[in-house]
Amino acid sequence: MSIRLFPLLLSLLGTAVQAAPQADPATLQTLAEDPYWISLGHYEQQTFGGWQSYVDDADFFLAVDGERAPLAELQATLQALYADPELADAHPQCRFPSRTRWLRQQLPLEDLPIVECAEFAAWYADIDPHTTVLVFPDAYLNSPSSMFGHTLLRIDSAANEGSGTALLSYALNFGAMVEGMDNSILYAWKGLAGGYPGQFALLPYREKLSEYSSLENRDLWEYRLDLTPEETGRMIEHVWELRQIRFDYFFFDENCSYRLLELLEIARPGLKLIDQFPLTAIPADTVRAVKDAGLVQDINYRPSREKELLARAAPLQPKEVSWAQALAADTGLLEDAAFQTLPAERQALIQETAYRLLRYQAAGQERDAGNAARSFRMLQAINQNPPPRLEITTPTLPEDGHESRTWQLALGSQDHRAFAEYGLRMAYHDLNDNLAGFPLGAQIELGKLRVRQYEGNHWQLEELGLVSIRSLTPRNQLLQPWSWQVQTGLERVAGKDGRQRLVGHLNGGAGFTWHLSEDVLGYALATLRVEHHRDFAATLSPATGFDSGLLWRNRAGNLLLEAQADYFHNGEVRRSLGLTQQLELGRNLGLRLTAQREFSHWGAPQNEVMLQLRWYHY
Structure with a gap:
């Protein structure tokens, strides 16, 4: 029943409704401004005065203007609590038990009708x-x-x-x-x-x-x-x-x-x-x-099911991983002579890896009788020859990573033109940032602003990034995920006559990432880009290209070596080669060295080096 029907219902009940006590107006005003009443109504103080509830649903309010008037909502609630107790589960006391309890504590409501709230009581007891x-x-x-x-x-x-x-x-x-x-x-x-x-x-x-x-x-x-x-x-x-x-x-x-x-x-x-x-x-x-x-x-x-699978498969040799894949597809191979000749401890590891692979593949799928039968057979084999307990090291707590907002101050040189750069990123993490609490190869940036001040006090907007997401998830023998990226915003690129133009762009890509060693990721992505460039004849100009590189986790921090290229439909070719090393000075402090060389058909190659201080602060 809609809450908006309560006033009509109360008027129809006539004498069956008790009269609410007339509380002192000053007392009601004080209660309406109490932080707990504000919390119960999910109210927020507006910038220019007044209140507005976060709740976007008329059924939550008893007063006509309850979403904007805590006092009116309190008065309407107090009146509604005296409705006919025969309403039972539809009674406001049953609909709003928190409001009822709190008002009982704040006001002398000894004559409040007793209402049987069976539905709420059963729900709460469950x-x-x-x-x-x-x-x-x-x-x-x-x-x-x-x-x-x-x-x-x-x-x-x-x-x-x-x-x-x-x-x-x-x-x-x-x-x-x-x-x-x-x-x-x-x-x-x-x-x-x-x-x-x-x-x-x-x-x-x-x-x-x-x-x-x-x-x-x-x-x-x-x-x-x-x-x-x-x-x-x-x-x-x-x-x-x-x-x-x-x-x-x-x-x-x-x-x-x-x-x-x-x-x-x-x-x-x-x-x-x-x-x-x-x-x-x-x-x-x-x-x-x-x-x-x-x-x-x-x-x-x-740990996730995927992390448990990879941890169990970690000590296996490539041929043993192949055995696990084969057993997951056909448990009859448990009796194969070649498998039986393997040492018992290796069989145990392979069998549990196969079982975890089966469960991983079945996640989110409808129940399949064949998969269930294979899983049961693998469990039987595991019970007969159990592996050692799976131990997974607890990673850094997510809240112990760096803060989400980043302030940036940099000094650099672009083809012998010195500059200072000031930046702010609202959130959250890029490939070179301090790694603790984040996965290697993950990037999510939102609200990125970079402004430069060149010699001669010449200021210009260098970048206004809206969204930049990169997911460089490495492939392995068991799992073959895609890597992908998407980015949009405004950025400076090469224009005619050696000028730098601020262009709007949307680009994305997909490809693969590999573990080249324990701390090194290599990736290669095919990319598509669309941009609005004032020196191009078309309003929107498309380009195809690539983005490839190496990401190395070293003792100092993260090093990224990256090569990118965009080949536009009008013949323009834009390429870049960059090297970035982050030095992790503390949980919320980093020093970043960047060197980059850019190529364009419209001008000579451009070289840039920059030293940037990054302060992570919410």
């Missing part, structure tokens, strides 16, 4: 909230919706806490409601522009665990929080009020992490977590804020 765990599925670059990571809450009951039965717990998730089959580019655009509504959902934790660790191959970090049972219960009580309630959803601020911080402030008033994120709320940063607030008691790491 969840049985006792403790809270913040879960951070790590970034997964091959999915635009997952490239920054994600956060959700796990709600453990008293029976499940510490018993190793987390799969029986509930997961509290906030996410975009995607209808239809939007492709990755459309999904990313609509997520940036707020094109999707967001909703809270409470579902079994085992489903989210399967989705993130198995289907999307994302590591999971579980942070047990020190919320008391009362605080956890207070948070879940408010979640009941948010069922099927829509919010605006934006990837970078009003997202999963921001909404969960609001819930933690409901659980423990006074935390002031969301005040730390006025512009963006990147999941790793919000995890860091929760940890800095002293809420984390314990941390548990769950």
Whole structure:
């Protein structure tokens, strides 16, 4: 039933409705400005005064202007609490248990009618909230919706806490409601522009665990929080009020992490977590804020199914990996004479690798009887000849990586013209940045600005990057992922008469990456580019090309050697060769040396060297 029907319903009930007490106006005004009431309504103070709720759903408000008027919403709520108790589960007390409890604590409401809220009571008892765990599925670059990571809450009951039965717990998730089959580019655009509504959902934790660790191959970090049972219960009580309630959803601020911080402030008033994120709320940063607030008691790491497969296959020789692939396809080879002649300890490793490969391949697929039979046969073989326990080293905690925003100050020379360069990047990480807490070969940059000051006090905009994403995922004998990249914005390129032109561009590419050694990645991508260049006759000019290079993780930091080329339809050819080495001076400080040579049909080769100080600061 729509909340908007409550005033009409109350008027029809006539004498069956008790009159709400007339509270002192000053008292009501004070309560309406109380931080907890503001949190219950998800209100935000507007820049030029007044309030606006993040909730984008009329069914959440009892007052006509409740989304903008905390006082009006409080008065409407107080009046509605005295509705006829015969409304039962449709009664405002049942619909808004958090508001009801808080108003009982603040005002003398001894004559408040007693209402039987059977539906809420059964729902709450089923969840049985006792403790809270913040879960951070790590970034997964091959999915635009997952490239920054994600956060959700796990709600453990008293029976499940510490018993190793987390799969029986509930997961509290906030996410975009995607209808239809939007492709990755459309999904990313609509997520940036707020094109999707967001909703809270409470579902079994085992489903989210399967989705993130198995289907999307994302590591999971579980942070047990020190919320008391009362605080956890207070948070879940408010979640009941948010069922099927829509919010605006934006990837970078009003997202999963921001909404969960609001819930933690409901659980423990006074935390002031969301005040730390006025512009963006990147999941790793919000995890860091929760940890800095002293809420984390314990941390548990769950590696993804892909990481477990690769870790088990790591000690195998190429011929043994081939055996694992063959066994995953045909378990009858377990009886093959050639396989039986292998040492028992090698057979054990190969068998478990084959089993993990089978499960990896089955993730996200409909149940297949043949695959199930092969899996069962492999389990039998593993039980008869078990391998040693799989040990996976826990990587650097994601919140221990560098901060997301980057300030840059550089000095350099371009063909003997000295310059100073000033830069800002809103988020988040590139291939050369300090690596701790990030995967090698991953890049996500948003809101990148570079301005140069040349000799003679000549200023110019060098680059305004909107989005730059690179996923250099290495291929191996077992797994053959694609590498890809996409970039758009404004940048300086060669023009006629030796001039530099600021052009708008969109370019992307796909190809492959390989582990040339433990700390060296080699990659080669075919690229497509479209740009608007004032010296070109066409409004939009396409080009094909390539992007290849080496990425070396060394003792000082990351070194990138890269060669790029674009061949335009009008005959223009643009090529570049660059070398960049980052020196990691500290967690949030880096020194970067860059040398680059660019070639164009429109001018002589251009050489540039630059020394840049990078400060990572949120």
